[in-house]
Amino acid sequence: MSLIHGLHFHNIKGDLLGGLTAAVVALPLALAFGVSSGAGAIAGLYGAIFVGLFAALFGGTPSQVSGPTGPMTVVMASVFTQFVALDPQSGPLYAFTVVILGGLLQTSFGLLKLGKYVTLVPFPVISGFMTGIGIIIILLQLGPMFGFPASASAGESLQQIPHYLTHADPAALLLGGVTLAVVIFCPKKLAAVVPPTLLALVLGTVIYQLFHGDTDLAIIGHIPTGLPELLLPRFSMDILSDMLFAALMLAVLGSIDSLLTSLVADNMTKTQHDSDRELIGQGIGNMVAGLFGGLPGAGATMRTVVNIKAGGKTPIAGSVHAVVLVFVILGAAPLAENIPHAVLAGILIKVGLDIIDWRFLMRLHRAPLFVASLMLLVLVLTVMVDLVTAVFAGVFIANVVTVKRLADHQLDSIRVIDSHAGNDEGLSKRERKLLTETQGRVILYQFDGPVSYAAAKGLSGKLQGRHPHDALLLDFSRVPLIDVSTALAIEDMIIEAQELGRDVHMIGLNPIVKDILSRLKILGLIPVSFCHESRSKALETAYALVFRDELN
Template sequence: MFDHVRIYGEPLRCVDCLFARQRIGVFGVQLISGFSTSNIRGDLYGGLTAAVVALPLALAFGVSSGVGAIAGLYGAIFVGLFAALFGGTPSQVSGPTGPMTVVMAAVFTQFVAIDPNSGPILAFTVVIMGGAFQALFGLLRLGKYITLVPFPVISGFMSGIGVIIILLQLGPLLGHAAPGGVIDAVEALPAFIEQTNLSALLLGLLSLATLFFLPRRLATLIPSPLVALIIGTLLSLFLLRDDSLTVIGEIPTGLPSLQWPTFNADLFQEMVQAALMLAALGSVDSLLTSLVADNMTKTHHNSDRELVGQGIGNMVAGLFGGLPGAGATMRTVVNIRAGGKTPISGSVHALALLAIVLGAGPLAENIPHAVLAGILIKVGIDIIDWKFLQRLHRAPMFVVVLMLLVFGLTVFVDLVTAVLAGVFLANIITVKRLADTQIAAVQVISDADDEHDLLNARENEVLRQAAGRILLYHFNGPVSYGAAKGIIQKLQQAQKHDALILDFSRVPMIDVSTAMAIEDMIVDSQAACREVYVIGTNDVVHNVLSRMQILRLLPERCLHEQRESALEAAYSHLDKVIAG
């Protein structure tokens, strides 16, 4: 009964009828994707469980970013709430993630170093701009393209992010302040080891051990990050009592104040670049988590709507001084396993964290940095793509080189360069392989002595009668720009003919580069006094050739729908030329 309704360009199918009433708002606009009160108990429990998992991670990400623990909580609250309300993955829980925190730390450090006074505001303006770009990606319906990044690039990138997180947390684990970047962390490591704070190291290692070895039965009741946080904090307060331990310190309570965006004309290019990086990374991170949620719930998310929701969440987070976020895989999995299915669970997760900020902020002030470092090192270890690394030696050499290149650029250069270089190289190789396949699929038929399965009896007979004077150039499948030069070279290898037939009967599409290569083939053949015939063009191919004004090079008698009629026309014309 809802087949006639279209939402975000997609028809509302019968399988959606369960949530139809709640999904359709004013004038058929979908307000909250997948909203339903039929699973309220599971959503409440899932949201609360996800909040318990998110609390220590948000604090750790906030401290790691350099902005402060409260920024991590604000990010979890605002991104979590608005991405749930306006996103396209009902069961997804969003908030600060490892990759987003790494980028935000770099952005914050960059702008504070340039201008200590306005740098923090510029950094949060970048977060707002990144959210706006994300929403724009969704409105432009780019969601389906963002997850097309090749797997070796994603693997190298994510593994690099994991290593960055680990290297940056080695300092706090040993009782020292986190260095500004990866190179600084590596250079400072010998001094950190030499001046190790044993209390901090003990707490960090205890946190790591808790995360790795907490019994699974207990972990289902209380998430291991929270257990590590509680044990480490209590141990530092009542047993160690080491004044040299650095702790989170004062955490503001109450609602955050609004921070209007500020722009700097001299830094605008850097701000746009950083915002695009946040937007691209957040989009990939979120949509990959959406795929995990789909696999667990046997549903299908709306990629474009998810980008809009994530963008709105990040814009609001930036306005209130929160870290940027994305779909968080760990929190989403915990939510689904605890029974969360609809956006209510993501909203409950955010509201529960808001309640903590409003009333329980002082309880987190004594959490040692070393405990958070242990939690984040576990996050970094989990982000590394161990599954693919274990099989890296079995992969083709190009895949290995590509993955390691992206990994190295991510860790030691920057994330933008890593992704752009990886995608560029992967696409170049892919285009080359596709071009080779397309060129190999082209059949050049002129031998009158052979029977060709492609041709019927009459067509074979015409070729035999032509005695090699007709060359049939049969394209097979789509022809892309990568194959354009190759198809010309293949034609140049067969010069002994008086007529050329270009057979597009099995070509679903061509691009402009291919069309221009076709023009060169026609012009060169006509210059050599050869007749050229074009046959079998469908609407797509015909439109491209027409728009590029290529078909006007040929008279009407040289345009045919069927191969047989073109062969007979070519043979008849050649006979007339010889007779004349």
């Protein structure tokens, strides 16, 4: 396995152009995300540089461009506010330590090969939390859009809406409105030359510089130039549990965000990403970003799409994107100091609108009730509680319902056959004859496919209401595997039958099924002669034993 996944030098021109284009798109977003997080514009740039560089070098999606994203910034804003409120002096260090821990967890996810499970999150859950994140971003930017400081939470911003509307700053509202109009309505031909976000950023800032007069709008302010300083992690036992929970939130969200963007990149490039390697690369990028005071990041869909459309195909493009932003910090950072918060708010409101899953929302009334309810539940939990709670609750509910449906299907596919049932299709002519001759004193319990733990409790219920019988045949010929719960349910069936004086026979055990029954000492409950390779042999043996007294 090569150190850098997908690296080759046959597409240098496309990668250079793709990386440069992605950097132009990333610049205004990095500044906006940095300001929105509370950590400052420079933190957004640092995050774009370090996550972008190391995720490109060590990730598993060659064409992906990474950096601060809307979902990650929403979490980071909450983390930064929380820890600064607890300790104004050390709070920022605690927040960036959380970023490092989140990166460490992401790397662990990749090393443990959990990547394939991250993308198994049900669609209604993904739709709900992405829509919720979009709404949070919009709500948090309403304050700056109307000329007020950003609220600490979406709930607080909701409460402040009447105040924003009645006490709006006309200058801020004008700048934010112009910015939002540019990013939404920018002509496609112009957008192909200049990214709408950059055009809106420059236009809004120029308007402010020309006409601000006596207005006192909030601006980005001083942005440090030069390379960042190393920030050593800082821990406090009093808040360690809060730090770990926040780190888990960043890791889970960053993993989902990145791998969803990887799927977009795969679709555009007709390639296949390495999900575990991608998590490792993203984790390393976030750890380094935290060490240098940068925002956490993930695979950025907009920047990745722009990169691919411009010709970027390899990790060189993501690296070029990061290097271009380094030069911005070294020389051009002072040019961004006069950008008004209202302009950044307009850009971020468009980001929020893009994150909302409008395609599914428009069809929500046509979706099954459970799917629509699950999506709305996750959305509300995302906005009103937190992202991890929303995702975990959504996945748990979705899995419980799915498992219940599978269990019902599995139980429906299990047949209990005797001479009176009239459901002996699938049996051979000889097997039907033997079963008929048992006169209902032998029952064949036929499994069909794997039986999950959720269906295990219903196994015995299949026999309830059956007339008295002397032998029970358990046919495993079509069962590729069972789990421990199913094995224990089978043990209960065997014990219950034996207590009633019935013989129990097993048919067609493959090595996997036989192994787990042997390990749990369940196979030892019945004589070896009662384990059969075929149904015919089992029916012959059961018939002979049931009617031995009559035969004698």
